[in-house]
Amino acid sequence: MIKFKINGTVTEVNDDPETPLLWVIRDSVGLKGTKFGCGKAFCGACSVHVEDQVVRSCSFPLKYAAGKSVTTIEGISDGQELHPVQKAWIEEQVPQCGYCQSGFIMSTVKLLEKNPNPSDEDINNSITNLCRCGTYSRVRKAVHKSAELIKKEQN
Amino acid sequence: MNLFFKKTASVKNPKWQRPVLLAAICLVLLLSMVRCKSNNNNNGYVSIDKKSVKEESLRHFEEITKVLQHPRCINCHPNDNYPRQGDDMHKHLFNVQRGPDDRGITGMKCTSCHQASNNLISGVPGAPQPNDSLASRWHLAPLSMGWIGLDDAELGARLLDKKQNGNMSPKDLVEHMTDDPLVLWAWDPGPGREPIPIPHDEFVEILEKWLETGAEVPKKNKD
Numbered sequence: 384m385i386k387f388k389i390n391g392t393v394t395e396v397n398d399d400p401e402t403p404l405l406w407v408i409r410d411s412v413g414l415k416g417t418k419f420g421c422g423k424a425f426c427g428a429c430s431v432h433v434e435d436q437v438v439r440s441c442s443f444p445l446k447y448a449a450g451k452s453v454t455t456i457e458g459i460s461d462g463q464e465l466h467p468v469q470k471a472w473i474e475e476q477v478p479q480c481g482y483c484q485s486g487f488i489m490s491t492v493k494l495l496e497k498n499p500n501p502s503d504e505d506i507n508n509s510i511t512n513l514c515r516c517g518t519y520s521r522v523r524k525a526v527h528k529s530a531e532l533i534k535k536e537q538n
Numbered sequence: 539m540n541l542f543f544k545k546t547a548s549v550k551n552p553k554w555q556r557p558v559l560l561a562a563i564c565l566v567l568l569l570s571m572v573r574c575k576s577n578n579n580n581n582g583y584v585s586i587d588k589k590s591v592k593e594e595s596l597r598h599f600e601e602i603t604k605v606l607q608h609p610r611c612i613n614c615h616p617n618d619n620y621p622r623q624g625d626d627m628h629k630h631l632f633n634v635q636r637g638p639d640d641r642g643i644t645g646m647k648c649t650s651c652h653q654a655s656n657n658l659i660s661g662v663p664g665a666p667q668p669n670d671s672l673a674s675r676w677h678l679a680p681l682s683m684g685w686i687g688l689d690d691a692e693l694g695a696r697l698l699d700k701k702q703n704g705n706m707s708p709k710d711l712v713e714h715m716t717d718d719p720l721v722l723w724a725w726d727p728g729p730g731r732e733p734i735p736i737p738h739d740e741f742v743e744i745l746e747k748w749l750e751t752g753a754e755v756p757k758k759n760k761d
Contacts, residue, residue, distance in 0.1 A: 401659070423661055424660050424662045430650075441660055442660035442662045443653060444653065447654065449672075494645040497644040498644055508643055508646070509646050510645060511633055
């Protein structure tokens with residue numbers, strides 16, 4: 384049994400320690416917002432937070448999550464109100480098919496925690512997720528919008 | 539009169555031959571003394587020729603550079619802000635960058651993808667911290683230890699420069715290349731990657747011999 388926190392709740396699973404965290408989240412814990420994209424840590428559709436860092440959960444064995452705190456797209460809001468990044472995503476109408484967008488949002492949340500006022504270059508360098516619909520220009524707008532919304536909420 | 543004198547006295551030019559012969563004997567004795575003195579230290583042991591020791595050390599370093607310049611090592615010792623991948627040493631896909639602490643940039647840290655072991659499912663390589671098998675050690679060497687594009691002399695000078703190498707002595711460098719899990723990864727890089735061609739224990743022997751022979755590196759040819 385491996386124990387860890389997911390979205391604030393302690394969870395214990397009986398999966399093989401080598402199982403990618405992605406499949407534990409989706410199949411054992413039952414949270415389907417985190418997506419399988421490439422399975423090779425290239426595309427970022429599976430991005431989640433482990434402790435204070437974005438990780439590509441398709442390439443993160445369960446054993447490394449033991450005792451740690453994992454956050455998925457379901458856990459970034461408080462359950463009542465959407466996270467400012469999610470609000471910005473809706474305002475800017477970013478998704479087309481939407482499949483990869485939870486990964487973009489998870490990466491953006493962590494970027495803005497560390498860098499509340501990112502330039503276009505910062506965004507290009509930090510958000511390296513792939514979107515086959517080509518929503519990148521709207522993603523960039525939404526990241527700037529998210530930064531504005533976070534500042535407003537803080538003031 | 540001894541036999542020698544009798545013999546020499548019987549030749550045609552005894553007046554000049556005797557002093558010449560004596561001078562020759564003296565010269566041989568003198569040269570022998572000089573040679574004995576140069577080959578003996580205070581303990582009476584014969585010392586090793588310094589020039590040949592230096593040459594031996596340089597030969598060991600030549601072998602060491604073959605390892606250091608192998609893609610499994612040098613891909614994480616770039617001279618710019620981009621890690622490399624593959625035997626063709628292409629820039630890491632997806633604009634992956636060094637970042638301020640050689641561990642990637644916010645949102646795209648090395649450890650976002652590279653964990654404490656090679657991932658046989660995704661194919662992403664990884665290596666542990668020395669004292670924590672569950673924590674990832676994946677990161678770039680500092681820019682001051684960038685080696686891509688350097689010749690052997692430049693690489694040697696940079697390797698031994700304490701201002702650039704993190705204040706490491708040659709002994710520290712040998713220990714780093716002997717024990718660091720990130721270095722050892724190059725011998726066990728996971729499927730689809732060529733490991734360093736010589737066994738690690740043989741590499742360590744070469745390192746130790748290099749150290750014993752003075753840790754010499756080639757000098758830059760100024761021509």
